Amino acid sequence: MKMEVRDVVCTVCGCCCDDLIVEVEDNHIRSVRNACALSTSKLMDHRERLKTPMVREGGTLREASLKEALDRAAQILAEARYPLLWGWSLTCNEAVSIGVELAETLGGVIDNNTSICHGPGLIGVHDIGISSSTLGEVKNRADLIVYWGANPVHAHPRHMARYTLMARGRFRRSRRERTLIVVDVRRTDTAKLADLYIQVEPNGDYELLSALRAAVRGEEIEQEDVAGVPIEEIEEMAELMIGCEFGALFYGVGLTMSRGKSRNIDAALSLVRDLNSRTKFIILPMRGHFNVTGANEVTTWLSGYPFGVDYSRGYPYYNPGDTTAIDLLRRGECDAALVVASDPAAHFPASITRKLAEIPVVTLDPHRSTTVEISDVAIPTAIVGVEASGTVYRMDGVPLEAKMLIRPPEGVKTDAEILTSLLEGVKTLRGS
Numbered sequence: 001m002k003m004e005v006r007d008v009v010c011t012v013c014g015c016c017c018d019d020l021i022v023e024v025e026d027n028h029i030r031s032v033r034n035a036c037a038l039s040t041s042k043l044m045d046h047r048e049r050l051k052t053p054m055v056r057e058g059g060t061l062r063e064a065s066l067k068e069a070l071d072r073a074a075q076i077l078a079e080a081r082y083p084l085l086w087g088w089s090l091t092c093n094e095a096v097s098i099g100v101e102l103a104e105t106l107g108g109v110i111d112n113n114t115s116i117c118h119g120p121g122l123i124g125v126h127d128i129g130i131s132s133s134t135l136g137e138v139k140n141r142a143d144l145i146v147y148w149g150a151n152p153v154h155a156h157p158r159h160m161a162r163y164t165l166m167a168r169g170r171f172r173r174s175r176r177e178r179t180l181i182v183v184d185v186r187r188t189d190t191a192k193l194a195d196l197y198i199q200v201e202p203n204g205d206y207e208l209l210s211a212l213r214a215a216v217r218g219e220e221i222e223q224e225d226v227a228g229v230p231i232e233e234i235e236e237m238a239e240l241m242i243g244c245e246f247g248a249l250f251y252g253v254g255l256t257m258s259r260g261k262s263r264n265i266d267a268a269l270s271l272v273r274d275l276n277s278r279t280k281f282i283i284l285p286m287r288g289h290f291n292v293t294g295a296n297e298v299t300t301w302l303s304g305y306p307f308g309v310d311y312s313r314g315y316p317y318y319n320p321g322d323t324t325a326i327d328l329l330r331r332g333e334c335d336a337a338l339v340v341a342s343d344p345a346a347h348f349p350a351s352i353t354r355k356l357a358e359i360p361v362v363t364l365d366p367h368r369s370t371t372v373e374i375s376d377v378a379i380p381t382a383i384v385g386v387e388a389s390g391t392v393y394r395m396d397g398v399p400l401e402a403k404m405l406i407r408p409p410e411g412v413k414t415d416a417e418i419l420t421s422l423l424e425g426v427k428t429l430r431g432s
């Protein structure tokens with residue numbers, strides 16, 4: 001029987017577009033409307049699926065029953081002195097919340113992908129605070145859009161159509177009513193659409209932001225250029241920012257991960273704060289994974305901190321650069337890892353992946369990822385937003401309900417179900 005499911009939330013990037021229309025027939029997705037190419041491929045192409053639990057024996061992975069895999073995983077975690085619980089941005093809030101309880105029970109560290117992407121942005125917010133809004137406000141009101149170190153044409157393909165440049169808002173209805181500024185080290189496909197493109201020197205963001213702040217305050221800059229940008233262009237950008245009615249600055253990892261890191265974000269947040277004494281301006285990060293914002297929110301509700309939370313002292317302790325995954329693994333301090341909905345072996349530096357491969361690893365993932373290949377236990381899970389429902393947070397902090405569209409493969413459970421079983425198993429083994 002054919003069925004059309006409307007208002008489907010896409011669980012790929014942080015835009016969490018909630019207007020997809022999916023046609024389902026005989027437990028297969030037949031077609032998807034309103035989706036970009038990234039989304040269509042996630043919804044329609046399920047190759048490389050992990051369907052059977054695996055355990056390592058004699059150096060190789062072999063198929064196992066779910067009970068055997070869960071028992072072995074619980075034993076690895078229960079015996080660990082200082083386990084790392086990593087991932088969480090490609091699953092739902094319900095799973096993250098069980099993950100935090102598991103980290104507390106184990107006295108381990110729970111860290112999410114934020115520590116390798118937008119961590120400096122969150123640290124900047126701790127320092128300065130943030131003038132923010134929903135993407136709906138941007139769509140309805142913004143007449144000036146700035147993308148800084150972000151290339152949504154490729155990374156967030158519908159961001160400009162749904163929320164910014166081309167969005168049909170209540171008060172701004174077309175591209176003609178909006179101005180686009182792009183700041184980047186190279187002329188990206190997003191920059192090609194800009195009314196003003198500012199080419200900043202690599203690692204020159206902090207200097208450029210500081211010069212912009214000076215220009216916005218009307219101070220004279222006694223140089224011909226800053227970070228490779230002529231003063232006339234800096235003044236033109238400052239005038240456009242001061243002169244708009246509602247400006248929105250979106251920043252990507254091109255800003256959070258260039259030299260200066262959290263200081264870049266301090267400067268960007270301060271620039272927006274300065275602008276708010278002249279006009280209305282907001283700033284938002286372009287979050288990558290669909291629920292990395294949820295991983296931050298849920299971890300913050302439960303521990304007070306958004307990522308890199310260490311429970312080994314018996315209370316939550318947070319010190320990015322110390323209690324974050326790359327640092328812990330580099331120092332060889334963790335003696336086991338639980339990886340949930342993430343593929344660190346494919347994305348961490350090779351030296352850190354080698355460290356990860358030296359300790360017992362339990363992986364929960366819908367796919368046979370690179371991390372599965374170095375794991376001691378791998379348990380397949382249902383794909384959130386396709387085979388499992390759950391709550392997620394869009395990049396602007398708006399919660400949305402991801403739907404279950406089709407049933408998962410026979411015997412495959414959700415992240416939340418597997419984590420609940422692991423938590424029970426760990427409590428039993430530890431007698432807590």
Ligand code: SF4
Nearest residue numbers: 010013016017036158
């Ligand atoms: S822009 Fe992102 S959330 Fe929207 S449909 Fe594409 S991948 Fe999905």
